[in-house]
Amino acid sequence: MRESASGGGGRSYLFDNASAHARGQHRCLAGWLDRISIGELSRVGVQPGMSCLDVGAGAGSIAVWLADQVGPGGSVLATDLVPLPMADRPALTVLRHDVVRDALPETAFDLVHVRLVLSHLPEREAVLARLFAALRPGGVLHLLEFDAEYAPVLTVPDERAGDLYRRYQQAKLRAFRTRGSEQGWGRRCAAAMVRAGFVGVEASPHLDTLGPGTPQLEMQVHNTWHLREALLREGLTDDELAELRALFTDPMFRACSNVVYAVHGRRP
Numbered sequence: 001m002r003e004s005a006s007g008g009g010g011r012s013y014l015f016d017n018a019s020a021h022a023r024g025q026h027r028c029l030a031g032w033l034d035r036i037s038i039g040e041l042s043r044v045g046v047q048p049g050m051s052c053l054d055v056g057a058g059a060g061s062i063a064v065w066l067a068d069q070v071g072p073g074g075s076v077l078a079t080d081l082v083p084l085p086m087a088d089r090p091a092l093t094v095l096r097h098d099v100v101r102d103a104l105p106e107t108a109f110d111l112v113h114v115r116l117v118l119s120h121l122p123e124r125e126a127v128l129a130r131l132f133a134a135l136r137p138g139g140v141l142h143l144l145e146f147d148a149e150y151a152p153v154l155t156v157p158d159e160r161a162g163d164l165y166r167r168y169q170q171a172k173l174r175a176f177r178t179r180g181s182e183q184g185w186g187r188r189c190a191a192a193m194v195r196a197g198f199v200g201v202e203a204s205p206h207l208d209t210l211g212p213g214t215p216q217l218e219m220q221v222h223n224t225w226h227l228r229e230a231l232l233r234e235g236l237t238d239d240e241l242a243e244l245r246a247l248f249t250d251p252m253f254r255a256c257s258n259v260v261y262a263v264h265g266r267r268p
């Protein structure tokens with residue numbers, strides 16, 4: 001497989017693994033989502049000897065878990081525009097690779113896992129077609145994606161804090177949309193998989209509560225740093241970002257998470 005020299009598709013990607021905040025972001029994602037991903041992947045079935053691809057693997061928590069499941073007789077290829085260091089496993093290979101532009105082997109994998117990547121890619125439907133072709137007949141694509149348009153605040157110390165949180169959520173949506181990201185993709189990706197030819201497509205929505213000390217809310221704190229420049233461009237100020245960080249430690253603060261859709265389907 002040819003390796004991406006420049007990570008060309010990454011021009012549209014707002015989170016940047018080169019950022020000092022990327023490790024924290026990936027730690028929070030793993031703390032929040034691995035439980036959901038592992039539950040859903042186990043339900044779909046991951047067996048010793050399987051050949052797996054994890055696209056946009058980030059810090060690799062799921063790639064490493066997959067490598068432990070498939071064992072020495074199987075293989076896991078973890079790809080990313082900018083791969084982060086991850087635990088070593090005999091079955092695991094890490095590759096710098098742009099899923100939009102770089103070559104992908106065809107009819108090669110029993111399982112393809114993609115978490116929180118496609119929403120960010122304007123070419124997401126073309127990538128779905130490439131992932132379909134990369135699977136063996138009977139192979140499974142497993143997606144996990146947010147519907148980030150759903151983000152209600154539940155309890156706040158005062159009305160101003162609720163308004164500020166809503167403005168922050170709206171600013172994030174605008175910042176992502178400017179880069180070609182599809183923030184409602186979570187609720188649309190099952191239909192896109194059907195259009196791409198997958199069969200047996202099933203979607204499970206998951207919700208969590210964001211409160212102080214949870215990985216979900218810790219990720220919001222990271223976002224205020226990681227996305228700072230984009231949020232300032234969208235009209236928030238540094239004082240407001242500092243207010244948000246303080247709000248995220250307030251024992252009264254609760255919000256509902258984005259809807260997390262776990263979706264899988266099979267190549268016939």
Ligand SMILES: C[S@@+](CC[C@H](N)C(=O)[O-])C[C@H]1O[C@@H](n2cnc3c(N)ncnc32)[C@H](O)[C@@H]1O
Nearest residue numbers: 009029056057058080081082098099115116117
């Ligand atoms: C939100 S992170 C999710 C990481 C990991 N899948 C997880 O859920 O923990 C998105 C990842 O996709 C990667 N990515 C973005 N565009 C990509 C592309 N065109 N090809 C491959 N990876 C890409 C990013 O570098 C980043 O690591």
